[in-house]
Amino acid sequence: MDKKTQIRCEGLAKVMKALGHPSRSFIVLELANGPRCVCELTEMVGADISTVSKHLTVLREAGIVKSEKKGQMVLYELSSPCVLNFYSCVEKVIKQDLTKKEQFLNFQ
Amino acid sequence: MDKKTQIRCEGLAKVMKALGHPSRSFIVLELANGPRCVCELTEMVGADISTVSKHLTVLREAGIVKSEKKGQMVLYELSSPCVLNFYSCVEKVIKQDLTKKEQFLNFQ
DNA sequence: CTCCTATTTGGCAATATAACCAAACAAAGA
DNA sequence: TCTTTGTTTGGTTATATTGCCAAATAGGAG
Numbered sequence: 645m646d647k648k649t650q651i652r653c654e655g656l657a658k659v660m661k662a663l664g665h666p667s668r669s670f671i672v673l674e675l676a677n678g679p680r681c682v683c684e685l686t687e688m689v690g691a692d693i694s695t696v697s698k699h700l701t702v703l704r705e706a707g708i709v710k711s712e713k714k715g716q717m718v719l720y721e722l723s724s725p726c727v728l729n730f731y732s733c734v735e736k737v738i739k740q741d742l743t744k745k746e747q748f749l750n751f752q
Numbered sequence: 753m754d755k756k757t758q759i760r761c762e763g764l765a766k767v768m769k770a771l772g773h774p775s776r777s778f779i780v781l782e783l784a785n786g787p788r789c790v791c792e793l794t795e796m797v798g799a800d801i802s803t804v805s806k807h808l809t810v811l812r813e814a815g816i817v818k819s820e821k822k823g824q825m826v827l828y829e830l831s832s833p834c835v836l837n838f839y840s841c842v843e844k845v846i847k848q849d850l851t852k853k854e855q856f857l858n859f860q
Numbered sequence: 861c862t863c864c865t866a867t868t869t870g871g872c873a874a875t876a877t878a879a880c881c882a883a884a885c886a887a888a889g890a
Numbered sequence: 891t892c893t894t895t896g897t898t899t900g901g902t903t904a905t906a907t908t909g910c911c912a913a914a915t916a917g918g919a920g
């Protein structure tokens with residue numbers, strides 16, 4: 645694997661990794677409906693606000709969301725909405741997988 | 753967050769997490785060119801064969817690749833090639849990010 | 861059957877992630 | 891100015907991931 649490929653793969657992996665946590669997946673799905681402040685997301689995720697803030701930092705550093713100060717609050721929004729296109733495929737992967745498991749169960 | 757949403761997010765995150773490692777990103781990109789055996793991938797990744805084998809297990813359990821015995825070897829191939837569609841968007845995210853950094857550097 | 865080759869599994873040490881609490885900040889309002 | 895509200899950062903602990911080596915397994919070849 646040459647240097648260029650390595651850097652490319654590290655970049656891809658960084659973005660994927662940022663999306664690879666249930667709370668962060670939820671945040672991305674929620675931000676698809678529009679900008680949200682940390683407090684709203686905290687409420688919905690149901691974790692400590694510091695935890696949610698750190699999740700948002702991970703997403704921002706991966707280039708997936710951006711933030712903007714609005715009054716007393718910080719609003720987060722998707723900076724690359726095309727990320728959402730992932731999910732339709734991923735849902736398909738998951739569904740396929742479920743189907744296989746069902747087939748397996750039926751087979752037994 | 754209701755139970756259904758939680759399960760959905762965990763499913764999404766599992767797939768993303770599986771893609772969230774440089775070696776596994778590389779493997780997926782390589783498998784886009786066709787099936788490969790563990791030995792070939794090991795050679796290309798440049799890690800211990802046991803390490804690569806475990807990466808492949810992670811990808812298989814996420815439903816991204818499937819394996820098939822062929823002679824003495826085990827061939828891996830993409831089971832959900834649509835995963836590749838992610839990458840064009842992700843590359844865009846990365847490029848955007850680089851652009852921002854360049855702008856920042858130019859600004860300084 | 862025995863050897864060989866390809867792969868997987870178990871075990872361990874190093875590193876990274878995640879979650880919480882507490883404390884620090886930043887900015888708006890009294 | 892002092893307080894309040896919303897957010898981020900630091901510190902700590904528990905848990906998970908990663909990578910290697912060594913050992914186990916699975917099958918083909920001789």
